[in-house]
Amino acid sequence: MIDVRDLVVSYGAATALDHVTLSVRRGEMVALLGPNGAGKSTLANTLAGLLTPASGTVRIDGRLALIPEGRQVFPDLSVADNLALGGWRSRQRDPSFVYQLLPQLAELSGRRAGVLSGGEQQMVAFGQALMARPDVLVVDELSLGLAPLLTARLAEHLAELNRTHGLTVLLIEQNARLAFELCRRAYVLESARVVAEGECAELADDPRVAGAYLGGAIT
Amino acid sequence: MSAFIGYLLNGLAVGCAIALIASGLVTIYRVTGVVNFAQGTFAVVAGLCTSSLLGLGVPHGVSEVAAVLVAALAGLLTGLAATGKRDTTPLSSLIVTLGVGVLAYAVEIVLWGDQPRSAPGLASSVTIAGARVQTQHLLVIAVTAATFVLLVLFFGRTYLGKALTACASNPFAARVIGIDTRLMGLLAFALGGLLGGIAGVLVTPLRPISFDTDVTLIVNGFAAAVFGALTRPGVALGGALLLGVAETMAAGYGYGSHQLEVALGLMLVVMVVQAGRRSTIHQETV
Ligand SMILES: Nc1ncnc2c1ncn2[C@@H]1O[C@H](COP(=O)(O)OP(=O)(O)OP(=O)(O)O)[C@@H](O)[C@H]1O
Numbered sequence: 198m199i200d201v202r203d204l205v206v207s208y209g210a211a212t213a214l215d216h217v218t219l220s221v222r223r224g225e226m227v228a229l230l231g232p233n234g235a236g237k238s239t240l241a242n243t244l245a246g247l248l249t250p251a252s253g254t255v256r257i258d259g260r261l262a263l264i265p266e267g268r269q270v271f272p273d274l275s276v277a278d279n280l281a282l283g284g285w286r287s288r289q290r291d292p293s294f295v296y297q298l299l300p301q302l303a304e305l306s307g308r309r310a311g312v313l314s315g316g317e318q319q320m321v322a323f324g325q326a327l328m329a330r331p332d333v334l335v336v337d338e339l340s341l342g343l344a345p346l347l348t349a350r351l352a353e354h355l356a357e358l359n360r361t362h363g364l365t366v367l368l369i370e371q372n373a374r375l376a377f378e379l380c381r382r383a384y385v386l387e388s389a390r391v392v393a394e395g396e397c398a399e400l401a402d403d404p405r406v407a408g409a410y411l412g413g414a415i416t
Numbered sequence: 417m418s419a420f421i422g423y424l425l426n427g428l429a430v431g432c433a434i435a436l437i438a439s440g441l442v443t444i445y446r447v448t449g450v451v452n453f454a455q456g457t458f459a460v461v462a463g464l465c466t467s468s469l470l471g472l473g474v475p476h477g478v479s480e481v482a483a484v485l486v487a488a489l490a491g492l493l494t495g496l497a498a499t500g501k502r503d504t505t506p507l508s509s510l511i512v513t514l515g516v517g518v519l520a521y522a523v524e525i526v527l528w529g530d531q532p533r534s535a536p537g538l539a540s541s542v543t544i545a546g547a548r549v550q551t552q553h554l555l556v557i558a559v560t561a562a563t564f565v566l567l568v569l570f571f572g573r574t575y576l577g578k579a580l581t582a583c584a585s586n587p588f589a590a591r592v593i594g595i596d597t598r599l600m601g602l603l604a605f606a607l608g609g610l611l612g613g614i615a616g617v618l619v620t621p622l623r624p625i626s627f628d629t630d631v632t633l634i635v636n637g638f639a640a641a642v643f644g645a646l647t648r649p650g651v652a653l654g655g656a657l658l659l660g661v662a663e664t665m666a667a668g669y670g671y672g673s674h675q676l677e678v679a680l681g682l683m684l685v686v687m688v689v690q691a692g693r694r695s696t697i698h699q700e701t702v
């Protein structure tokens with residue numbers, strides 16, 4: 198699970214997260230929505246330990262893996278090596294269970310990750326994160342630039358892992374429909390602050406959220 | 417003809433030493449983004465160490481290995497000084513490596529004096545195609561070839577080697593999966609020290625080495641490394657052999673005092689050509 202309290206993160210003088218409090222319970226799937234520049238990736242990177250908070254606390258139970266924004270693969274290495282390195286923390290180097298989940302990756306295993314299409318690279322990043330055998334998975338923009346079919350398939354895999362392995366997921370998404378379909382609860386982050394949180398069903402009825410993220414009527 | 421073969425093998429041996437220096441530069445640059453101007457120092461330290469150890473009666477083999485390990489340690493310390501502080505930019509780190517090189521002059525002069533020192537290598541010689549060739553030249557070529565094979569296997573086949581490549585390939589993603597990129601950078605520096613050290617112990621029996629020999633070594637090594645845009649060790653190896661042969665031929669056929677100019681000239685040509693092509697060093701590091 199994830200427990201974030203009063204988190205403040207800044208880049209020099211600019212505050213990217215301003216007293217953010219957020220929690221994801223064990224086995225829960227929670228969405229995080231917000232416009233560009235709201236601080237979503239900053240939160241994801243802080244959870245992964247890549248940024249140091251200025252103040253506040255971050256608690257994570259179990260192993261956390263992050264699928265970072267923007268298809269972060271190792272272009273010079275093969276798909277198989279990319280996956281094997283995903284197991285750096287878990288010491289798990291055999292990617293066969295990832296190949297079972299994503300058979301396309303098995304076919305691509307010998308190719309250099311740098312020559313793959315964007316969607317294929319995102320699949321590699323997805324598989325790489327699974328290689329860490331995470332208890333908690335933070336996904337920073339799963340659907341960005343992916344074909345709807347692939348997005349749906351990866352989302353299905355997430356839901357499946359959540360059901361069968363109790364994987365805890367924090368899903369950062371621009372596509373609120375997808376996020377609301379997968380998750381029961383959501384947070385909305387705007388200008389470094391949490392401006393709304395609650396059950397997805399309720400949020401969807403909130404005219405502000407619906408207007409901004411579900412393409413609802415502009416009031 | 418026999419003179420030509422002699423020069424050729426001599427040149428290849430010199431080129432091998434340059435290649436080892438260049439491969440150290442490339443290894444460190446790829447993993448950390450730092451151009452390590454103390455790379456020639458590692459060779460000098462190793463060369464001076466072997467000459468002292470052999471002088472003390474320590475047997476061959478042990479002396480060389482110990483000297484190479486000292487160079488690896490020097491590499492590690494250089495890495496600590498240059499990259500140990502968080503958020504040091506590669507350019508600042510480069511300046512620190514320059515400082516380490518100058519500081520090393522002081523240490524070397526205090527310990528070994530300022531006169532060139534040599535070390536006995538393989539004294540024998542063999543005859544190949546009518547040319548008398550020093551066995552030491554062949555040893556240098558063989559050891560360098562073996563080192564490069566091991567390097568290729570290390571980077572291409574081992575998990576640790578791939579993790580190092582990962583740091584070079586995408587440092588952010590490397591940190592995401594939990595690789596400590598600063599630790600990997602230090603490992604690269606130690607490896608650079610090791611490679612420089614091997615160059616030093618191989619070359620000292622051929623050309624006496626003194627505290628300031630690192631200038632020649634780094635200019636040549638850098639010239640070879642820029643052949644491969646500082647990132648491609650295979651191309652750097654080719655460049656180094658070419659440089660070694662070109663310089664030795666220049667010396668052999670009577671232009672002995674112009675060896676450094678040959679290296680600088682070649683480097684200039686390569687840089688102009690590469691700047692003309694789209695792929696400058698900077699774009700490749702982004
Ligand atoms: N490395 C950085 N240095 C300085 N400022 C940064 C850095 N990264 C992000 N920022 C700033 O912090 C704020 C939050 O950025 P962040 O990337 O977390 O937003 P985001 O919600 O992920 O946006 P997007 O939806 O576009 O991905 C932005 O104003 C951004 O300009």
Ligand SMILES: [Mg+2]
Binds near residue numbers: 239
């Ligand atoms: Mg983002």
